Amino acid sequence: MARSLLKTSSLSMRTKLLHQTEFEKKKKLEPFPGGSIDLQKEDSGIGILTLDNPSKMNAFSGVMMLQLLEKVIELENWTEGKGLIVRGAKNTFSSGSDLNAVKALETPEDRMALYNLQK
Template identity: 50%
Template sequence: MRGLCTSVRLSNADRFRSTYDRFSLIRGGSIDLSKDEDSGIALITLNHTERKNAMSGKMMCDLADVVTELESWSSGKGVIVHGAGRTFCSGGDLNFVKQIFSHEEGLEMSEFMHNVMTRLYNLPLISVALLEGVAYGGGAEIATACDFRVMSDQAKLGFVQARMGVLTGWGGGTRLVGIVGRSNALKILTSAKVMESHECKRMGLVDEIFPEGGSSMALTQKWLQQYCVTDSSLIQSFKTVVANADRHLDVLMEERKLFSQTWSSDLHIQAMKQNIKH
């Protein structure tokens, strides 16, 4: 796969389209969207259960399409992001990662996902990540792109990138600082600790903890509804005001550059060979 960064003549839109066209061919799983017009609440499902919903190239492209559709949902109020099979997301699919292992391709993937995650973060809808099972690596980064996070009491979350010899590649490091503060973000990122729900709540990383069981989705929907009681146009305006007050584009560019330097490093290569389990 030829990295986008080898062609400086492509515009941002052209680079995004080029990446999309090639990543969509790297199959595995899907991102599914359902919209309830009555409640104004949508559901994004990360669906790759045989790999704990790890993100393939195709899933990254699916997510881009889902975000595009939600950006123009005029009657929408909120969106819940969750994983199929009662687990959130274990990060990037290693079968995909091994196909894009150069510095240039790591930067390309990071640039693509920064675009998608920033647009998810800025959606004019109130977004909630429902964390069940595990949210590791890129899965934890996806969770930070939502306005709120709710968590099963048996779920685990970990920014495990340091164990893999790599930085946060999807903008999660920058967003994490805004959620938990500088000191806690450093602790979380450098320790690569897998955290249980109550520690996440204590640090301010999650907003609510629900009992493990079949009612997690219903409880999340009920929790979100309290912020979706007014007209959709007003909710979308409030969300846009809040999103516009929190721009990270310059900082994300620096995070992307640092990530690409670690992507093809010896540390990351050795970690991949060891097939580290979290």
């Protein structure tokens, strides 16, 4: 039970942190469009997360970084979930991140804040 409370507390804290920093990060990352992240939740309890940015070999754009945060929160709240497959569209996993979007997060602290929200 204590573990359940900690997990719930952690989820709500992450959600609060996301909302507190979302507007700020959104302003910085939205100017870097392109691609999308799709999440399919199968009845079997397996989720399939697909990275799709064909113009940049599935590199994460700013918009995709924001979408990933939303999908992670959605998955954390999916009580029927048992596993997750992460794949890239069109036979390419991911070439990394769009460096221009990463640079938009001006300081290392900004980058770590975004990373910590994903944990």
